Amino acid sequence: MKKIITLIILSVIVFSCTKTSEATAKPDAPPKTLVTVAFPSDTVQLNNIITLNATSTYLLKSDVKANSTGYITKMTIKLADHVGKGSVLFGLQTKEARALGNTINQLDKSFRFNGATTVTSPATGFVAMLNHQIGDYVQDGEVLATITDASSFGFVVDVPYEYLQTIKNKGSLPITLPDNTILQGKIAKVMPAVDAVSQTVKVLLQVSNNNIPENLIGTISFSKTSAYGLSVPKMAVVSDEIQSSFWVMKLINDTTAIKTAIKKGIETDQYIQIKSGDLTTKDRVIISGNFGLNDTATVKIQKP
Structure with a gap:
């Protein structure tokens, strides 16, 4: 009888060890990150927009x-x-x-x-x-009083010297005020001096409506360059801490994303041009959930 009981105990121990070994041999599957994807485009027009502040002022005041x-x-x-x-x-x-x-x-x-x-x-x-x-x-x-000379009123813009010729070629620029009113400003004067520190040139834009308070700050915007090319949504591009290298996470199947290095071109508010990188318009790139993903990451595409 004792031999039978001993045999039963040994069988239970062996069975438990076997189950433990099988559990150890089969680790849990890695968690899948929920992501959303988009396709690169080669039909988006990319405009490199420069925005500068413009301050209303009277260049001449008479005593x-x-x-x-x-x-x-x-x-x-x-x-x-x-x-x-x-x-x-x-x-x-x-x-x-x-x-x-x-x-x-x-x-x-x-x-x-x-x-x-x-x-x-x-x-x-x-x-x-x-x-x-x-x-x-x-x-x-x-001096009894000071009179502002209405003919000298305009908006002064500190223009980086590298953009000065672009501004001159345009002749006039729209000025957007804080209340979203848009005035057309004609380039009237370019000051013959460059700021030694900022390397900017003061440009006067005259406007037809001079019922504007002095020192009001508006903005001007103009396109520096315009181009077509392969581009991806801005959210798809990831960089390192010092922004010395850039990449996108590209799907090679429905569950695996790989790190694909790119070289950026023109950048807008919504898109970034891809000057080089292993991408085509048929590839899928991750636009959300891509931050912090490692190379060959396991993902799950989130349905819109």
């Missing part, structure tokens, strides 16, 4: 100066008023003329002497600054 020493007796303007060239802005009367005029008028009112002079606007524009008010005593040549 309104007192033409004699005396008191301000009249002022016809307020801050931000629009004035025309030659319009009267201030009235002045000298201290001596005021005293002498009062004496003479008391003796003979027919003289009507007051010794008053007027100060006119040197340009058409807006009153940007007021330094005095009625009753102030001012010196000859003292």
Whole structure:
């Protein structure tokens, strides 16, 4: 009886070891990463768009100066008023003329002497600054106000020198304001100097609508280059930490993706041109779930 019990125990032990060996010999299948795929295209037009900031400004501001020493007796303007060239802005009367005029008028009112002079606007524009008010005593040549010259208004763009000729060839550029209003800016002036640090040139774009506040920042965009060629969605391209090498994950079947090195060309908001790499329009590339995948990764295509 003891022999039979011993035999049964040994059989159970052997059977358990066999099952353990089979479980060890068959490891779990690697997990599959859910991905979405797309096909490269050779019909997309790739435009290398350059966007620069444009700041509204008045290149010329004229100072309104007192033409004699005396008191301000009249002022016809307020801050931000629009004035025309030659319009009267201030009235002045000298201290001596005021005293002498009062004496003479008391003796003979027919003289009507007051010794008053007027100060006119040197340009058409807006009153940007007021330094005095009625009753102030001012010196000859003292600045009374500042007038912006409307003819010098425009948007100034700091253009990298490498793009200057491209800008000149266009002649005019659309300016997009923060409220999405678009103005057509005509290239009026190119400053004859380059910034020593940024290597940019200031370009003035004049616009027809000058009811725009100064220092408003808009943007201009223009195409540097345009080309057709094999391209992939931007999300398909992966790079290393220092962006020295680039690749896409290409499917060789429905469950396996391999790492395919590429060389980038023109890049837009949506597509990247493939200048070299083992890709055709018939290949499938991963556009989501590709980050961090190793070469020969096991994947599962997610249905749209």
